[in-house]
Amino acid sequence: MGRALAELGIEHIPAYAPQARGRSERAFRTLQDRLVKELALAGITSVEAANRFIAETYLPAHNLRFAVAAAEPGSAFVACPPAACRDVLCRRETRQVGNDNTVAWRGRRLQIPASRLRPHFVRVTVRLNEYPDGAVALFWGPHRIADFPPPAADRHDLAA
Numbered sequence: 005m006g007r008a009l010a011e012l013g014i015e016h017i018p019a020y021a022p023q024a025r026g027r028s029e030r031a032f033r034t035l036q037d038r039l040v041k042e043l044a045l046a047g048i049t050s051v052e053a054a055n056r057f058i059a060e061t062y063l064p065a066h067n068l069r070f071a072v073a074a075a076e077p078g079s080a081f082v083a084c085p086p087a088a089c090r091d092v093l094c095r096r097e098t099r100q101v102g103n104d105n106t107v108a109w110r111g112r113r114l115q116i117p118a119s120r121l122r123p124h125f126v127r128v129t130v131r132l133n134e135y136p137d138g139a140v141a142l143f144w145g146p147h148r149i150a151d152f153p154p155p156a157a158d159r160h161d162l163a164a
Contacts, residue, residue: 101125
């Protein structure tokens with residue numbers, strides 16, 4: 005997950021980090037301290053009434069008081085082409101090509117086809133991307149050198 009977030013340019017702050025802990029603890033303290041008192045002051049006695057009060061009264065007032073304007077106007081959304089997402093959100097491993105120009109993967113031998121880049125890839129370290137559908141791609145540096153469909157059993161399961 006960390007690799008995928010880094011490739012997408014997203015800083016991951018884990019829950020055990022001081023930055024995340026402080027932020028969540030402050031929010032919980034505010035909600036636990038203030039919200040209970042507000043519910044009591046409003047005479048709320050049922051879950052349904054509490055949910056309605058929170059949505060219609062408490063949260064709008066809370067957000068009005070504590071919301072902070074964004075440092076820059078506009079959306080921070082950055083579009084990611086679907087093909088790029090596929091290569092980022094996959095399982096990656098490095099493998100060494102065997103003497104027979106194949107890579108072993110999950111009981112399969114993936115034969116690397118002829119390439120204009122090299123006569124063979126024997127003993128070369130390659131990156132293997134496994135996609136959620138079971139398909140596999142091999143990369144040598146930035147070059148995609150082979151694609152393999154999901155195994156027949158996986159394709160049958162997907163069709164069912």
